[in-house]
Amino acid sequence: MVTGHWRTRAAFALIAALVLALGVAACGGGDDNNDTGTSGGNSANLIKENPANKGIQLTVGSKNFTEEYILGNIYAQALQAAGYDVKTNLNLGSEVIAYKALQDGEISGYPEYTSTLLESIFGAKSVPADAQQAYDQAKQQLEPKGETAFAPTPFADANAFGMLKTKADELGVTKISDLQGKSQDLTLYGSPECRERADCLVGLQDVYGLQFKSFNPVDIGLRYTVLDKGQADASIVFTSDAQLSANPDKYVLLQDDKGIFPSGNVIWVTDQATVQKAGPDYAATIEKVQEGLTLPVMQELNARVDIDKQDPAAVATQYLKEDGYIQ
Numbered sequence: 001m002v003t004g005h006w007r008t009r010a011a012f013a014l015i016a017a018l019v020l021a022l023g024v025a026a027c028g029g030g031d032d033n034n035d036t037g038t039s040g041g042n043s044a045n046l047i048k049e050n051p052a053n054k055g056i057q058l059t060v061g062s063k064n065f066t067e068e069y070i071l072g073n074i075y076a077q078a079l080q081a082a083g084y085d086v087k088t089n090l091n092l093g094s095e096v097i098a099y100k101a102l103q104d105g106e107i108s109g110y111p112e113y114t115s116t117l118l119e120s121i122f123g124a125k126s127v128p129a130d131a132q133q134a135y136d137q138a139k140q141q142l143e144p145k146g147e148t149a150f151a152p153t154p155f156a157d158a159n160a161f162g163m164l165k166t167k168a169d170e171l172g173v174t175k176i177s178d179l180q181g182k183s184q185d186l187t188l189y190g191s192p193e194c195r196e197r198a199d200c201l202v203g204l205q206d207v208y209g210l211q212f213k214s215f216n217p218v219d220i221g222l223r224y225t226v227l228d229k230g231q232a233d234a235s236i237v238f239t240s241d242a243q244l245s246a247n248p249d250k251y252v253l254l255q256d257d258k259g260i261f262p263s264g265n266v267i268w269v270t271d272q273a274t275v276q277k278a279g280p281d282y283a284a285t286i287e288k289v290q291e292g293l294t295l296p297v298m299q300e301l302n303a304r305v306d307i308d309k310q311d312p313a314a315v316a317t318q319y320l321k322e323d324g325y326i327q
Contacts, residue, residue: 242307
């Protein structure tokens with residue numbers, strides 16, 4: 001949900017400090033309007049420990065960037081609150097590595113983006129823009145392999161073509177197709193797997209017909225650094241990045257006017273044997289704690305880590321307490 005304490009960076013940092021210093025949830029009775037009909041600390045959200053889950057071991061995995069670290073910790077702490085015996089493996093690497101870890105039984109599940117799963121793992125050429133349709137397609141691909149996925153998050157994250165606003169203004173561009181005749185002079189940075197993905201470099205080349213002076217792989221955590229230092233003219237970023245909400249006048253996303261960047265809601269990918277072993281609280285807990293994860297909230301959580309330099313596990317705890325999932 002989006003309540004008042006999610007909307008202001010300065011107030012948010014102060015609340016976070018109070019949470020850590022005083023050990024209390026940073027939610028109060030002053031929040032009024034929200035998106036889900038609940039308020040911070042609402043006891044109706046509270047995850048109840050179920051003795052039946054004691055001794056059931058679950059290993060929560062994640063890929064290796066900020067948003068995944070936060071999500072992995074949210075799910076792990078929530079499942080632990082439900083009474084499960086939880087371990088974590090939260091630095092697996094790319095989607096290929098994370099999915100293989102699931103198949104090899106190293107993890108019980110991990111958060112994945114529907115667009116990434118369908119395109120990078122299953123080779124889909126396109127992904128539905130509708131979250132439910134994309135989720136249904138993902139389940140259809142997973143189930144023959146003895147795997148499944150839980151319902152998607154409210155927020156969707158997608159690749160985006162990012163530039164410094166000063167550079168975009170200099171070039172006179174507002175949409176990606178405006179780069180025709182200009183891209184050959186530009187240096188583009190992106191994640192290593194971007195080079196082979198339809199919702200990244202391949203789509204920019206094949207759908208938009210763009211060729212760049214060079215494409216350079218970069219660690220996800222440095223995608224804005226290369227822009228700031230002038231190493232990159234453009235960088236493939238995520239729509240839920242903290243930097244975009246924290247610095248709206250510094251960075252700009254070019255409009256994807258030919259639609260190569262499908263929105264990617266997060267789904268929890270797991271295997272059917274684990275679902276059967278873990279019982280109904282497994283899916284119910286994960287889907288419950290996702291209810292508050294709107295795009296503004298996810299951007300704010302990312303900001304706590306990337307900008308305020310807080311620990312992802314502590315940020316996950318703050319989110320769960322502020323929305324009343326744990327005490």
